[in-house]
Amino acid sequence: MQEYGTKAREMDEQDALAGFRKAFGTVLDEVIYLDGNSLGPLPRKTLLMLDHKVREEWGQGMIRSWNKGWFDLPLRLGRKLAPLIGAGEDEVIFCDSVTVNFMKLVAAVIQRDPHRTRIVTDDLNFPSNFYALDGLLKGSGNGREVLYLESPDGIELPADLFRDAITQDTALVTVSHVAFKSGYLHDLEAICEIAHSKGALVLADLSHSVGALPIHLNEWGVDLAVGCSYKYLNGGPGAPAFVFVRKELLEELPQVLTGWMGCADPFGFSRTYSPAAGMRRFLVGTPPILSLQAIEPGLDLLLEAGLEPLRRKAVQLSEFLLEMYEDWLQPLGFTLGSPLSPERRGSHLSFRHPEAYRINKAMIEPRNGVPPVVPDFRKPDNLRLGMAPLYLRFHDIYRAVQRVVAIVESREFEYFSHDGPTVT
Amino acid sequence: MQEYGTKAREMDEQDALAGFRKAFGTVLDEVIYLDGNSLGPLPRKTLLMLDHKVREEWGQGMIRSWNKGWFDLPLRLGRKLAPLIGAGEDEVIFCDSVTVNFMKLVAAVIQRDPHRTRIVTDDLNFPSNFYALDGLLKGSGNGREVLYLESPDGIELPADLFRDAITQDTALVTVSHVAFKSGYLHDLEAICEIAHSKGALVLADLSHSVGALPIHLNEWGVDLAVGCSYKYLNGGPGAPAFVFVRKELLEELPQVLTGWMGCADPFGFSRTYSPAAGMRRFLVGTPPILSLQAIEPGLDLLLEAGLEPLRRKAVQLSEFLLEMYEDWLQPLGFTLGSPLSPERRGSHLSFRHPEAYRINKAMIEPRNGVPPVVPDFRKPDNLRLGMAPLYLRFHDIYRAVQRVVAIVESREFEYFSHDGPTVT
Numbered sequence: 127m128q129e130y131g132t133k134a135r136e137m138d139e140q141d142a143l144a145g146f147r148k149a150f151g152t153v154l155d156e157v158i159y160l161d162g163n164s165l166g167p168l169p170r171k172t173l174l175m176l177d178h179k180v181r182e183e184w185g186q187g188m189i190r191s192w193n194k195g196w197f198d199l200p201l202r203l204g205r206k207l208a209p210l211i212g213a214g215e216d217e218v219i220f221c222d223s224v225t226v227n228f229m230k231l232v233a234a235v236i237q238r239d240p241h242r243t244r245i246v247t248d249d250l251n252f253p254s255n256f257y258a259l260d261g262l263l264k265g266s267g268n269g270r271e272v273l274y275l276e277s278p279d280g281i282e283l284p285a286d287l288f289r290d291a292i293t294q295d296t297a298l299v300t301v302s303h304v305a306f307k308s309g310y311l312h313d314l315e316a317i318c319e320i321a322h323s324k325g326a327l328v329l330a331d332l333s334h335s336v337g338a339l340p341i342h343l344n345e346w347g348v349d350l351a352v353g354c355s356y357k358y359l360n361g362g363p364g365a366p367a368f369v370f371v372r373k374e375l376l377e378e379l380p381q382v383l384t385g386w387m388g389c390a391d392p393f394g395f396s397r398t399y400s401p402a403a404g405m406r407r408f409l410v411g412t413p414p415i416l417s418l419q420a421i422e423p424g425l426d427l428l429l430e431a432g433l434e435p436l437r438r439k440a441v442q443l444s445e446f447l448l449e450m451y452e453d454w455l456q457p458l459g460f461t462l463g464s465p466l467s468p469e470r471r472g473s474h475l476s477f478r479h480p481e482a483y484r485i486n487k488a489m490i491e492p493r494n495g496v497p498p499v500v501p502d503f504r505k506p507d508n509l510r511l512g513m514a515p516l517y518l519r520f521h522d523i524y525r526a527v528q529r530v531v532a533i534v535e536s537r538e539f540e541y542f543s544h545d546g547p548t549v550t
Numbered sequence: 551m552q553e554y555g556t557k558a559r560e561m562d563e564q565d566a567l568a569g570f571r572k573a574f575g576t577v578l579d580e581v582i583y584l585d586g587n588s589l590g591p592l593p594r595k596t597l598l599m600l601d602h603k604v605r606e607e608w609g610q611g612m613i614r615s616w617n618k619g620w621f622d623l624p625l626r627l628g629r630k631l632a633p634l635i636g637a638g639e640d641e642v643i644f645c646d647s648v649t650v651n652f653m654k655l656v657a658a659v660i661q662r663d664p665h666r667t668r669i670v671t672d673d674l675n676f677p678s679n680f681y682a683l684d685g686l687l688k689g690s691g692n693g694r695e696v697l698y699l700e701s702p703d704g705i706e707l708p709a710d711l712f713r714d715a716i717t718q719d720t721a722l723v724t725v726s727h728v729a730f731k732s733g734y735l736h737d738l739e740a741i742c743e744i745a746h747s748k749g750a751l752v753l754a755d756l757s758h759s760v761g762a763l764p765i766h767l768n769e770w771g772v773d774l775a776v777g778c779s780y781k782y783l784n785g786g787p788g789a790p791a792f793v794f795v796r797k798e799l800l801e802e803l804p805q806v807l808t809g810w811m812g813c814a815d816p817f818g819f820s821r822t823y824s825p826a827a828g829m830r831r832f833l834v835g836t837p838p839i840l841s842l843q844a845i846e847p848g849l850d851l852l853l854e855a856g857l858e859p860l861r862r863k864a865v866q867l868s869e870f871l872l873e874m875y876e877d878w879l880q881p882l883g884f885t886l887g888s889p890l891s892p893e894r895r896g897s898h899l900s901f902r903h904p905e906a907y908r909i910n911k912a913m914i915e916p917r918n919g920v921p922p923v924v925p926d927f928r929k930p931d932n933l934r935l936g937m938a939p940l941y942l943r944f945h946d947i948y949r950a951v952q953r954v955v956a957i958v959e960s961r962e963f964e965y966f967s968h969d970g971p972t973v974t
Contacts, residue, residue, distance in 0.1 A: 180844075500614065
């Protein structure tokens with residue numbers, strides 16, 4: 127295994143993005159953190175900025191700070207995100223959670239054309255989106271249905287399989303751009319082409335792709351999108367999500383989840399709602415300012431690094447991990463739960479093992495000079511490893527695999543129970 | 551006017567709650583802050599706690615902090631709030647915004663009994679609730695309607711007026727406990743009695759009452775409630791709101807806005823949703839942890855001070871303000887836009903004046919040793935003054951009125967324009 131250590135050192139020396147690691151302080155030397163696909167680490171600048179802003183803006187400015195930046199913050203952050211997802215500056219806003227934003231868009235699409243009764247999705251999509259669809263459709267009457275496409279192998283789902291499912295009755299096709307479990311990367315451009323040929327709209331959940339790879343929503347023809355800011359965007363636990371609506375579609379979308387912060391004149395207090403101009407209409411209530419503010423430094427880091435170099439490094443990290451998997455993990459009973467080809471994969475990899483849950487628990491424990499290795503576990507047997515290119519070193523991957531091998535070879539995982547929480 | 555200054559000093563000396571002011575640092579000596587009913591000031595402890603928690607929990611713990619407090623936080627804060635609203639410990643949760651929470655409850659009530667097609671509210675209610683109702687009903691088909699009761703004077707709306715409006719067709723009666731503009735305090739117990747006699751449920755928006763006066767939801771028979779944590783709870787700008795559901799009602803309420811954080815096993819990732827036990831089912835997406843954490847120190851302060859003493863002081867502050875109003879403001883053209891009797895009033899007072907907008911602007915400007923006085927303005931002509939009892943001094947009220955008198959007598963407000971933002 128030694129030769130992988132040497133190779134890792136060499137690749138780290140050639141890594142043009144290596145300098146970004148220090149933006150996260152020293153914690154990444156104390157923990158080998160392979161869960162940036164679930165919760166990104168804290169940028170040092172975020173800590174300092176938050177303390178300053180809480181002190182100055184809430185502490186000193188109090189209510190007056192609404193006119194000095196808070197009111198514009200959801201749109202200002204949207205403008206900053208736009209180039210990272212290939213959107214126009216006026217097509218994005220930050221607010222609420224991914225699922226609430228998903229509901230806003232689905233509810234709008236349902237009302238837009240009551241004659242289209244079908245919504246198409248696939249079983250690789252994040253289940254919160256299923257729950258949102260079910261909840262909204264239950265109340266909408268009208269014989270609406272959700273069609274779930276099944277991935278043949280539970281890992282991939284080629285765009286061609288959407289062809290028969292999308293009919294003239296289809297209002298919406300909705301997928302996770304990168305599947306939360308397998309990491310499969312949907313070909314959004316191909317899905318849009320198929321959907322649009324039948325007059326259906328496409329809504330993409332970018333939670334597991336945004337910040338990890340270049341996204342070209344407008345170029346691909348994506349109509350609607352939502353996404354998460356606490357994974358590769360490093361925006362902090364539960365940080366508000368974002369909504370994207372293709373500009374030409376905005377005026378066609380009836381608003382359903384309507385609240386005062388999204389109306390044309392929030393302080394006019396009229397009895398009836400008229401939508402604000404532009405994306406502001408997707409606000410509902412007052413946005414959580416502290417959690418919103420924490421998003422900005424992470425966006426700045428990504429803009430500085432650039433998504434093309436980040437993607438290149440993420441692929442290198444993943445390919446390096448796969449080499450080690452073939453040499454060291456496969457012989458120990460691991461199988462690959464992700465696409466083999468990097469073109470069909472996002473930035474995380476799942477490895478399946480009957481003892482994945484207990485191996486995951488053993489990895490998190492620090493042990494004799496080996497720092498904790500933090501992966502996550504996804505039922506039933508997936509050890510999910512995130513290759514966040516902004517701060518991970520090749521040597522981190524090397525040490526993580528070394529640790530997994532030691533845990534399985536020594537059967538150290540047997541000291542851990544099968545029970546307990548799985549929130550990692 | 552001098553005698554009011556002397557009286558204010560005397561009342562401040564007798565104020566048993568005076569010590570709580572220092573929990574907010576020195577800013578309240580630099581600004582006379584009469585807008586705690588819109589955004590409460592920053593408790594010093596919140597600043598220190600947030601910095602510590604961001605550093606330790608996000609910075610060091612990263613994803614592992616979900617199992618060390620974050621996952622339980624929405625319910626833990628709910629248990630803390632419960633005694634302040636007369637709820638059981640298992641009847642409250644913090645999440646999302648007031649309006650999104652209002653939507654969850656209204657959507658559930660609509661589905662619960664499709665034969666009840668009427669929702670009754672009144673024109674003193676906060677307009678975001680109107681927008682939420684309109685949006686949800688537009689999509690629900692079924693000939694549902696919202697009946698808006700009109701306040702005879704735009705200030706008060708006695709519970710008796712609900713009697714004719716609530717029929718056997720009524721699913722829900724919903725009011726703002728304290729009206730955002732006039733400060734009218736609804737008699738929730740009386741409204742519940744009328745509504746329940748026809749089988750309708752009552753949903754109260756506590757945004758302008760919570761933390762300012764004792765609330766006894768269970769004693770009064772209130773079925774459902776939502777409320778805001780950034781006003782008298784001092785939870786920070788846009789801090790997450792809360793949801794209350796009377797325990798016996800929980801299992802009868804179908805969930806409509808369903809997301810993964812509210813399902814029985816969020817990490818089971820099953821295709822279909824089953825609600826979590828208890829109030830956790832009202833979570834949708836991942837809650838914004840930083841903004842949630844900021845809520846706790848403010849709750850602790852209120853629990854320590856006690857709502858009965860706080861309410862007594864708030865009434866004293868308001869009555870003192872009304873005395874000065876009669877002597878000094880009425881002669882300058884102000885009229886009272888709030889109920890005269892303290893029993894029918896929350897903790898803020900509105901004063902109407904044709905030049906209220908420009909007077910409000912002049913007050914906010916610091917001037918020759920007089921600190922800025924921060925009220926807020928509500929269209930068309932309301933100067934709204936919040937009497938937050940936790941930190942205001944009688945002398946603050948005295949100085950504020952003195953400043954208003956100076957502005958109107960000298961016509962200083964004429965130097966300010968009629969335009970500009972009204973977000974205060």
